[in-house]
């Protein structure tokens with residue numbers, strides 16, 4: 666891995682001369698920290714949300730490749746906190762620093778797509794299958810997905826704990 670230039674070289678184990686290079690905007694190796702990832706790749710994205718744009722952070726990969734580690738990490742260890750916690754801290758710090766010059770409303774939803782079906786993890790009756798719809802003016806949305814008004818980091822953490830308890834795929838509390 667050549668992290669400085671965002672390149673990964675794959676080598677054919679049967680022929681070491683046979684290599685292929687893949688170039689990405691950024692890559693992270695075993696020496697990278699949660700903080701490196703957030704500061705270099707995600708902070709600007711969240712800043713753009715605070716300026717009124719939309720953004721998505723999407724973790725994709727085979728089982729065991731580190732999606733949960735990257736997105737959630739361990740909430741009780743500041744060095745191990747993942748992207749979600751860092752985003753929440755960033756958003757609430759920004760709001761606290763704005764001294765009421767702007768008004769913000771933070772809402773949180775939590776859904777699961779599992780075996781091609783969408784479920785609302787914040788609904789007690791979360792077995793209801795939801796549908797993806799499209800509005801001509803508003804883009805793609807999930808019909809009937811609920812959202813909670815969240816006024817603090819603790820309230821968003823409550824939403825996550827509640828949602829995690831309803832996930833189909835095993836989830837172990839980071840605490």
Ligand SMILES: Nc1ncnc2c1ncn2[C@@H]1O[C@H](COP(=O)(O)OP(=O)(O)OP(=O)(O)O)[C@@H](O)[C@H]1O
Pocket residue numbers: 726727728729730731732733734735
């Ligand atoms: N960058 C990393 N540094 C240290 N440990 C890691 C890292 N990435 C993943 N791990 C560890 O590897 C294991 C698997 O990672 P994780 O659970 O995040 O994978 P996943 O992609 O979410 O898997 P699944 O799709 O099965 O839920 C965990 O024990 C996790 O703590």
